[in-house]
Amino acid sequence: MRALARIVAEADGRGGTRLARLRGEPPLQLRHTPDGSAAATVHLIGSAAGPLGGDDLRIEIEVGEGASLCVRSVAASIALPGRDGAPSRTTVVATVAAGGELRWLPEQLVAAAGCRHQATSTVELAGGGRLVWREELICGRHDEQPGDAVVSTSVDYDGAPLLRQSLTIGPGTPGWDGPAVLGGARATGSLLLVDPAAAPAPPAMLGATAVRMPLTGPATLVSATAPDAHTLRGFLGA
Amino acid sequence: MHRTAYLLLADGRFPSGGHAHSSGLEAAVAAGRVTDLPGLEAFLHGRLSYAAPVTAAFTAATHLSAARMGRAPCSTHSDVKVPFLSLDRELEARTVSPALRLASRRQGRALLRAGRNTWPSEVYGHLPKHADGPHQPLALGVTAAAAGLSTEEAAQVAAYGVLTGPASAAVRLLGLDPYQVQNLLARMAGVCDEIAAAAAAVAHKSPQELPAHAAPLADISAELHATWEVRLFAS
Numbered sequence: 075m076r077a078l079a080r081i082v083a084e085a086d087g088r089g090g091t092r093l094a095r096l097r098g099e100p101p102l103q104l105r106h107t108p109d110g111s112a113a114a115t116v117h118l119i120g121s122a123a124g125p126l127g128g129d130d131l132r133i134e135i136e137v138g139e140g141a142s143l144c145v146r147s148v149a150a151s152i153a154l155p156g157r158d159g160a161p162s163r164t165t166v167v168a169t170v171a172a173g174g175e176l177r178w179l180p181e182q183l184v185a186a187a188g189c190r191h192q193a194t195s196t197v198e199l200a201g202g203g204r205l206v207w208r209e210e211l212i213c214g215r216h217d218e219q220p221g222d223a224v225v226s227t228s229v230d231y232d233g234a235p236l237l238r239q240s241l242t243i244g245p246g247t248p249g250w251d252g253p254a255v256l257g258g259a260r261a262t263g264s265l266l267l268v269d270p271a272a273a274p275a276p277p278a279m280l281g282a283t284a285v286r287m288p289l290t291g292p293a294t295l296v297s298a299t300a301p302d303a304h305t306l307r308g309f310l311g312a
Numbered sequence: 313m314h315r316t317a318y319l320l321l322a323d324g325r326f327p328s329g330g331h332a333h334s335s336g337l338e339a340a341v342a343a344g345r346v347t348d349l350p351g352l353e354a355f356l357h358g359r360l361s362y363a364a365p366v367t368a369a370f371t372a373a374t375h376l377s378a379a380r381m382g383r384a385p386c387s388t389h390s391d392v393k394v395p396f397l398s399l400d401r402e403l404e405a406r407t408v409s410p411a412l413r414l415a416s417r418r419q420g421r422a423l424l425r426a427g428r429n430t431w432p433s434e435v436y437g438h439l440p441k442h443a444d445g446p447h448q449p450l451a452l453g454v455t456a457a458a459a460g461l462s463t464e465e466a467a468q469v470a471a472y473g474v475l476t477g478p479a480s481a482a483v484r485l486l487g488l489d490p491y492q493v494q495n496l497l498a499r500m501a502g503v504c505d506e507i508a509a510a511a512a513a514v515a516h517k518s519p520q521e522l523p524a525h526a527a528p529l530a531d532i533s534a535e536l537h538a539t540w541e542v543r544l545f546a547s
Binding site: 237238241242249250252255256262264277283285290295299 | 346520524527538
């Protein structure tokens with residue numbers, strides 16, 4: 075399946091945010107779910123299983139000057155193998171203008187046995203743009219070995235690279251669950267906070283396998299590994 | 313051919329201060345994640361799959377720019393400096409742990425000092441200035457160019473360093489049999505060669521497109537290690 079979803083958020087001139095564009099197609103459905111705040115909240119609703127091998131899903135997000143958008147999903151997505159072994163792909167491309175804010179807080183990505191999944195996110199923040207970006211990856215469903223998955227995140231702030239990270243898991247990569255990478259943890263993820271108005275928080279251990287780190291630039295990254303999704307979320311709450 | 317220069321730069325006795333770093337092994341040993349030879353093997357595989365492609369690709373890309381600079385007339389050098397700055401920023405954005413950024417720059421500074429004295433060249437002066445020194449892969453790429461090595465050789469020295477650094481630390485930290493550790497390194501040599509070749513093959517790409525593999529425990533344990541009051545290795 076190929077699908078494109080597009081969200082354009084703009085300031086409504088009264089301190090709130092309106093959705094100038096909200097368009098999805100199966101299996102990427104979008105729902106505006108107002109929560110009474112000044113931000114617009116959109117939920118992603120997967121209307122089919124997957125992503126399945128062969129799927130190519132793309133989400134485009136544009137946050138205008140002074141607008142505030144929060145994107146969530148109603149459930150974890152489970153990357154599954156296709157019949158012919160073709161890889162699946164999810165691409166997110168987002169831009170945030172000066173004074174805009176994007177909060178990307180979807181549920182976990184589960185890499186099921188045999189999957190070949192590539193999730194690529196590219197975010198461009200104008201100077202003065204804010205971002206909250208969470209990625210959570212679960213290695214396999216209950217009691218199974220995962221397939222191969224790559225989660226790549228690239229964030230630029232004011233035209234300069236702020237974060238480039240690509241996490242590869244699965245049997246195709248020697249050492250992926252070993253002591254230098256995940257140490258047998260089944261869940262891993264990160265939470266990126268970009269706020270030019272706040273000084274990056276100093277480094278701190280949040281647990282034996284969770285840490286908060288200031289990046290070079292107006293940003294802080296929390297990175298963690300955990301035995302399960304629930305424990306992981308405890309470190310990456312936003 | 314520059315065989316002896318190649319061996320000099322790859323040699324653990326080259327005075328670049330690399331022996332002071334365990335590349336995360338000391339923290340992994342303290343956490344009980346590495347206790348024996350099979351544990352070391354799994355650790356080294358992780359380092360080769362995740363750290364080595366990034367380190368070797370940035371070394372190779374820096375070498376390529378430095379080698380071009382060495383051949384170009386002086387008047388064009390300001391154009392050639394741009395890739396160095398871009399490589400520095402892109403590597404900084406890939407190194408999320410402040411402790412690892414500092415370790416990389418400290419090692420780069422020590423290597424730069426050794427390189428400058430061993431193979432003098434004006435190319436070193438074009439590296440971006442930073443209070444803690446240049447990132448280690450940038451310093452290695454420039455030094456390899458000044459020593460007359462090829463891009464492939466530069467990538468090989470980088471990948472070899474990623475593999476052998478923690479291996480020699482393991483002998484000290486775990487008291488492993490040095491013969492068994494050498495046997496393990498010999499068995500992993502083919503993988504190391506492949507990673508070096510793959511890194512050299514992407515050296516011409518734009519810095520943004522170079523590998524960005526992240527290993528969560530590398531960052532987490534580097535930050536934990538930095539909080540220790542007493543430690544054998546600097547990182």
